[in-house]
Amino acid sequence: MKRILAAACLSLLVAAPSAFARETRVEQSLQELVNSQEAKDAGIDGSVKFYLAGQSHPAVIESFGSDVSNRKTNAANKSDEAACRWVTLSVLKALQDGAKAKGANAVIDVVSFYKAKEFSSPTSYECYAGAILAGMALKGTYAKVK
Numbered sequence: 001m002k003r004i005l006a007a008a009c010l011s012l013l014v015a016a017p018s019a020f021a022r023e024t025r026v027e028q029s030l031q032e033l034v035n036s037q038e039a040k041d042a043g044i045d046g047s048v049k050f051y052l053a054g055q056s057h058p059a060v061i062e063s064f065g066s067d068v069s070n071r072k073t074n075a076a077n078k079s080d081e082a083a084c085r086w087v088t089l090s091v092l093k094a095l096q097d098g099a100k101a102k103g104a105n106a107v108i109d110v111v112s113f114y115k116a117k118e119f120s121s122p123t124s125y126e127c128y129a130g131a132i133l134a135g136m137a138l139k140g141t142y143a144k145v146k
Contacts, residue, residue, distance in 0.1 A: 054122035058145040070137035083134035084127035110140035
């Protein structure tokens with residue numbers, strides 16, 4: 001009887017992580033997020049502009065190399081959309097800080113880069129939300145633009 005109970009408990013422990021393994025893809029507008037009050041509250045101050053790949057931007061005066069910012073955040077008790085907005089603001093803040101440190105005023109050719117898989121859109125970014133965590137990554141090039 002003890003063996004059966006132990007086997008049942010072990011089966012539950014092994015199966016439990018798959019119950020939390022949900023990864024729902026969420027696609028949202030980057031410009032809407034950058035222009036939001038949430039962005040201002042998170043420290044996105046407008047001194048660095050973000051341009052998605054395929055989106056037109058002012059002429060590049062100087063390029064400072066590419067970077068990737070990857071973050072995860074708590075998604076518990078949040079909608080997928082809210083969790084993705086929050087984690088994306090964290091990524092944008094990291095890219096903004098990196099740009100300022102290099103003397104750049106823009107991050108251009110930005111693409112989503114979650115788990116090293118590129119998603120490119122001239123209007124949207126992608127994020128992945130689960131039951132407990134939301135994660136996203138952006139890759140872009142630091143630049144000084146006119």
